[in-house]
Amino acid sequence: MASYWLIKSEPTTYAWDDLVKDGTTRWDGIRNPTARMHLRAMKKGDKLFFYHSGGPKEIVGTAVVAQTAYADPKDAAWACVDISVADALKKPVTLATLKAHKTLKNLVFVKQSRLSVSPVSATDAKAILALAK
């Protein structure tokens, strides 16, 4: 059973469009112990929600874990994973929408916006996908 996660990126650093272009990319540069823990818990095939911070704050697409966690080549103390692009959301789900939702407002990510990788329950994942239609 695949798990769901939410990963966050600044569009100016690495945008959804870059992932679409690259197809698969190394998700590195995570420098937070909690986020690293989540990275290491990822399994191949887990689904990822891709969120843009900074500009329009919204979930723009989904990706899948292509390679489970391994040491960051730039700094072995940290971990990274490989991810592959999945689908763009028909309708991006904004932070405001999440906050207005009765269960999604309790997402780890909503409550702790600084955390760059956070878990999403299967129920919440379904709710997000429903909002994105």
Added chain:
DNA sequence: GCCAACGTTGGC
């Protein structure tokens, strides 16, 4: 540009 939340650092 401000402020709140959180992580990290350094003195003890």
Added chain:
DNA sequence: GCCAACGTTGGC
């Protein structure tokens, strides 16, 4: 090993 001070991040 604790805790205060500081820096960074991200939403508003």
